[in-house]
Amino acid sequence: MARIVVKFGGTSVATVERIRQAARHVKREVDAGHEVAVVVSAMSGKTNELVGWVNEASPLHDAREYDAVVASGEQVTAGLMAIVLSEMGIQSRSFAGWQVPIRTDDAHGAARITEIDPTELDKRMKDGWVPVITGFQGVSPHGRLTTLGRGGSDTSAVAVAAAVKADRCDIYTDVDGVYTTDPRIVPKAQRLARISFEEMLEMASLGAKVLMIRSVEMAMAYKVRLVVRSTFDDPDAPQVAPDGSNTGVPGTLVCDEDEIVEKQIVSGVTLAKAEAKITLRDVKDNPGVAAAIFGTLADQGIIVDMIVQNIADDGATTDITFTVPDSEYDKAIKTLKDAGDRIEYARISGSKGGAKVSVVGVGMRSHAGVASSMFKALADKGINIQLITTSEIKTSVLIDEQYAELAVRALHTYYGLDKKDA
Ligand code: ADP
Numbered sequence: 163m164a165r166i167v168v169k170f171g172g173t174s175v176a177t178v179e180r181i182r183q184a185a186r187h188v189k190r191e192v193d194a195g196h197e198v199a200v201v202v203s204a205m206s207g208k209t210n211e212l213v214g215w216v217n218e219a220s221p222l223h224d225a226r227e228y229d230a231v232v233a234s235g236e237q238v239t240a241g242l243m244a245i246v247l248s249e250m251g252i253q254s255r256s257f258a259g260w261q262v263p264i265r266t267d268d269a270h271g272a273a274r275i276t277e278i279d280p281t282e283l284d285k286r287m288k289d290g291w292v293p294v295i296t297g298f299q300g301v302s303p304h305g306r307l308t309t310l311g312r313g314g315s316d317t318s319a320v321a322v323a324a325a326v327k328a329d330r331c332d333i334y335t336d337v338d339g340v341y342t343t344d345p346r347i348v349p350k351a352q353r354l355a356r357i358s359f360e361e362m363l364e365m366a367s368l369g370a371k372v373l374m375i376r377s378v379e380m381a382m383a384y385k386v387r388l389v390v391r392s393t394f395d396d397p398d399a400p401q402v403a404p405d406g407s408n409t410g411v412p413g414t415l416v417c418d419e420d421e422i423v424e425k426q427i428v429s430g431v432t433l434a435k436a437e438a439k440i441t442l443r444d445v446k447d448n449p450g451v452a453a454a455i456f457g458t459l460a461d462q463g464i465i466v467d468m469i470v471q472n473i474a475d476d477g478a479t480t481d482i483t484f485t486v487p488d489s490e491y492d493k494a495i496k497t498l499k500d501a502g503d504r505i506e507y508a509r510i511s512g513s514k515g516g517a518k519v520s521v522v523g524v525g526m527r528s529h530a531g532v533a534s535s536m537f538k539a540l541a542d543k544g545i546n547i548q549l550i551t552t553s554e555i556k557t558s559v560l561i562d563e564q565y566a567e568l569a570v571r572a573l574h575t576y577y578g579l580d581k582k583d584a
């Protein structure tokens with residue numbers, strides 16, 4: 163007997179009929195004698211609709227009220243799932259974040275889970291109940307509803323799994339695993355039987371939205387075995403891992419690097435669009451100048467991604483280029499112009515509409531030349547590289563958005579990731 167936390171994403175619970183399909187997966191696990199807790203997202207499109215209403219009511223709304231509205235989608239699904247499970251003869255009860263409770267800090271709209279009290283969930287599961295918990299939400303130290311940021315139900319699921327010491331956390335979604343790249347962009351993408359926490363973390367950070375970044379961080383920290391699998395697979399089909407190993411679970415296992423026998427040099431290619439780049443020219447090359455620039459942006463809550471600083475040619479001034487999301491571009495330019503008296507630079511320029519394309523793989527640690535081969539593959543397609551950043555297991559480039567898909571496909575083929583029979 164195992165203890166399993168299962169999470170269903172928005173498309174998996176988009177209608178009552180789909181909730182029924184999802185519930186059949188739960189029933190299979192219950193019938194096999196496992197203890198199960200369920201975490202649900204809002205029906206697909208619901209959260210966007212709620213966010214839209216909040217912005218329509220007032221673009222300058224209080225974040226506490228944003229959370230009060232936006233958290234409601236998950237409550238609907240949790241109740242419906244509990245009803246459907248009960249109808250199937252499974253004892254089930256819904257739990258909102260505050261009822262568990264799932265405690266968070268008070269960063270409304272992007273709260274972090276601080277503690278989950280497992281007592282009630284533990285008791286329910288031992289007594290043969292299936293608790294259904296609202297994803298994406300928690301309760302602040304002031305007793306108010308909080309939400310965890312978009313895609314946050316993944317994080318709720320992993321946090322619940324860690325709290326109740328689950329043997330596994332199954333993330334049910336609309337694809338049957340983690341692929342070498344987004345299968346909606348590259349039909350030749352291949353499903354990975356296993357991927358290491360670190361690679362998954364990089365892929366999530368670099369644009370693969372199949373798992374929220376924070377959920378992978380948490381799974382890595384608490385050693386939660388994470389599986390990404392499809393809700394739309396037949397719930398009654400045999401439960402076999404894609405690599406034939408006896409994990410007994412279809413889909414992709416996200417696990418420790420030691421559990422991966424065949425280490426690829428490049429395991430995946432990711433794409434993040436809508437990246438703007440900003441360049442400050444002739445910045446005074448003094449100690450503290452980078453701290454002043456990026457501190458000023460951080461104070462405004464602007465998240466900076468890639469940063470490149472040139473060596474000062476004349477020993478006096480330098481150029482600094484960095485990227486921010488397109489949506490933050492105007493605010494970032496204004497912030498730096500307003501700070502012109504504190505940060506000395508000659509000119510500021512930039513543009514929206516960049517795309518960050520990255521290759522990820524733990525094998526890069528021990529293989530030289532991945533970056534250069536990546537640049538060559540892009541050059542062969544006539545794609546110009548604007549910025550480059552690397553880390554131990556990834557290389558990213560910023561390119562013009564119009565070449566994004568072409569670049570992803572070219573790299574996918576170049577590194578031998580294409581499905582053989584496609
Ligand atoms: P859910 O609503 O279940 O949380 P999401 O839409 O958040 O689902 O995430 C699933 C989607 O992630 C897929 O439909 C797929 O298009 C996208 N995706 C992006 N990169 C990858 C990848 N490398 N592997 C699998 N799916 C990916």
Ligand code: ASP
Nearest residue numbers: 203209298312313314315
């Ligand atoms: N419903 C939330 C969202 O759309 C959380 C989630 O689905 O994970 O972002």
Ligand code: MG
Nearest residue numbers: 171313371372
């Ligand atoms: Mg998601």
